[in-house]
Amino acid sequence: MSEYVLLVVACGAGTYLWRGLGVAVSTRLSTDSELFAWVGCVAFAMLAGLVSRIVLFPSGALEQTSLWQRLAATVVSLVVYFVITKKSLIAGVLSSAGVMYLLLLITAKSAG
Amino acid sequence: MREGARHAAGIPALVLAAGYMGFGALAAGNGLSFAGTVLSTLFIWALPGQLILVEMHTLGAPFFAVLLSVMISAVRFLPMTVVMMPLLREAPSRQPRYYAAAQLISMTGWAWAMTRFPSIPPERRLGYFFGFALTLMASASAATALGFLAGDLLPPLAKLAFVFMSPIYFLLMLTGSASDALGRAAIVFGAIVGPITHLVTPQWSVMVAGVVGGTLGYAAHRAWRGLARSR
Numbered sequence: 630m631s632e633y634v635l636l637v638v639a640c641g642a643g644t645y646l647w648r649g650l651g652v653a654v655s656t657r658l659s660t661d662s663e664l665f666a667w668v669g670c671v672a673f674a675m676l677a678g679l680v681s682r683i684v685l686f687p688s689g690a691l692e693q694t695s696l697w698q699r700l701a702a703t704v705v706s707l708v709v710y711f712v713i714t715k716k717s718l719i720a721g722v723l724s725s726a727g728v729m730y731l732l733l734l735i736t737a738k739s740a741g
Numbered sequence: 742m743r744e745g746a747r748h749a750a751g752i753p754a755l756v757l758a759a760g761y762m763g764f765g766a767l768a769a770g771n772g773l774s775f776a777g778t779v780l781s782t783l784f785i786w787a788l789p790g791q792l793i794l795v796e797m798h799t800l801g802a803p804f805f806a807v808l809l810s811v812m813i814s815a816v817r818f819l820p821m822t823v824v825m826m827p828l829l830r831e832a833p834s835r836q837p838r839y840y841a842a843a844q845l846i847s848m849t850g851w852a853w854a855m856t857r858f859p860s861i862p863p864e865r866r867l868g869y870f871f872g873f874a875l876t877l878m879a880s881a882s883a884a885t886a887l888g889f890l891a892g893d894l895l896p897p898l899a900k901l902a903f904v905f906m907s908p909i910y911f912l913l914m915l916t917g918s919a920s921d922a923l924g925r926a927a928i929v930f931g932a933i934v935g936p937i938t939h940l941v942t943p944q945w946s947v948m949v950a951g952v953v954g955g956t957l958g959y960a961a962h963r964a965w966r967g968l969a970r971s972r
Contacts, residue, residue: 633798634777636807640794641784643812648843651822665820670927671955672817676789676915677928678935678950679796679814683908685936688799690770690904702905703912710913718756718913722763725909730902737898 694733702729745872748857750880756910757849757877758884760788763907764795765888770904771799775889782885786847786878788911790814793947802944810947818843821851828858829866842867845874848914922965927958 683691684699691699702725710721761782768778773795781791790811797807822843830839850873858866892900919925934957935950942949 631774631777632804633773634780636794636798636804637777637781637784639804639808640781640790640811641786643808644785644787644790644815644818645844646812647815647818648822648846649840651819652826652839652843654819655823655826666923667955667959668816669820670923670959671951672814673915673919673924673927674931674934674954674958675810675814675947675951676911677931678938678954679789679793679947680908680912680915681932682935682939682946682950683792683796684912686939688771688796689767690901691767694901694905699905703909706909706913707916710917716917718910718917719759721913722756722759722906722910726902726906729905730899733898733901 694729695736698729698732698736701732702726742868742872745869745874746876747872748853749873749876753849753853753873754877754880758880760907760910760914761881761884762888762891763904763910764788764791765885765890766892766900766904767792767888767907768795769889769892770900771795773798775886778889779882779885782882783878785811786844787815787818788847788907789915792907792911797944797947800943806944806948813948813951818846822846825851825854828854829870830863838867842870842874845871845878847874847877848918850874850877852918923959923962926962926965927955930954930958930961 684703685696687694687699705728706721706725709724710716710718714720764782765778769775778795781794785791785794793810793814794807797810802810825846826839826843829842830836850870853873854866854870857869861869888903892903895903916928919928931950931954934954935946938949938953939946
């Protein structure tokens with residue numbers, strides 16, 4: 630088994646730990662305590678940090694796109710999602726892909 | 742169960758499939774294996790954690806740093822499960838089927854269940870949830886495989902646009918799910934701390950963003966609330 634598959638299995642077990650714990654304590658735990666509020670903050674901040682990192686400093690295939698293209702596609706998706714469609718995920722996601730493709734076509738054309 | 746499956750097999754499955762196709766293409770673009778990538782959808786069943794896994798593993802982060810980061814990103818399943826379980830069962834109990842249902846909880850399934858459960862009789866909720874969540878999982882797994890394989894068939898530029906869908910799906914879900922000021926404060930601070938930390942230590946940036954950014958967001962919200970109260 631490769632290290633990647635091993636990691637997938639370990640991460641699956643590690644993720645399930647919280648799900649299982651949730652079932653076990655669901656009969657007696659208060660979700661409106663301060664500790665819960667802080668844990669929720671850590672979860673949100675972690676996910677936000679990950680997304681902004683991928684947009685600003687991506688690794689892998691996205692390194693071939695430029696920063697302004699990623700920022701433009703991100704802004705368009707946020708506007709489509711929050712302002713134009715009032716939280717349509719499919720419209721937000723597809724619009725970002727469409728904008729990214731158009732911007733990549735334009736730069737490819739002007740370069741070659 | 743059939744009703745749940747029917748409700749899932751539309752917009753929910755489609756939107757999720759778009760995100761997972763992007764994830765599959767991202768993993769393929771980073772040179773990871775097909776089997777491990779599809780298995781991650783079944784075993785981890787949380788796109789944020791899967792993205793952390795793929796990104797950190799590609800950057801060469803140590804095994805336990807990846808595991809720890811994925812686990813910390815999954816902490817949200819604890820409060821999510823705690824909140825959903827009382828709605829799912831008729832009387833407090835810890836039967837095995839509830840532990841099976843817990844593996845199927847995802848942001849999409851959870852948000853859907855919390856909205857729909859009040860209009861479904863309690864004795865039919867567990868079956869409904871299994872039907873709904875299993876349909877989501879099946880379509881997401883197929884989408885992961887398709888994204889992984891079809892990524893190579895697409896022209897290079899279209900593939901890049903496709904790969905970009907996955908972090909965007911995640912960004913929109915994240916910002917859309919934060920309905921209060923506390924969550925938004927945490928998102929803003931995490932989004933600032935993450936990239937700055939990345940410049941110093943790429944492997945640990947996700948964890949530092951969570952602990953430091955989350956605490957700053959929590960403190961800023963408390964301070965702001967205290968200030969508003971003292972006025």
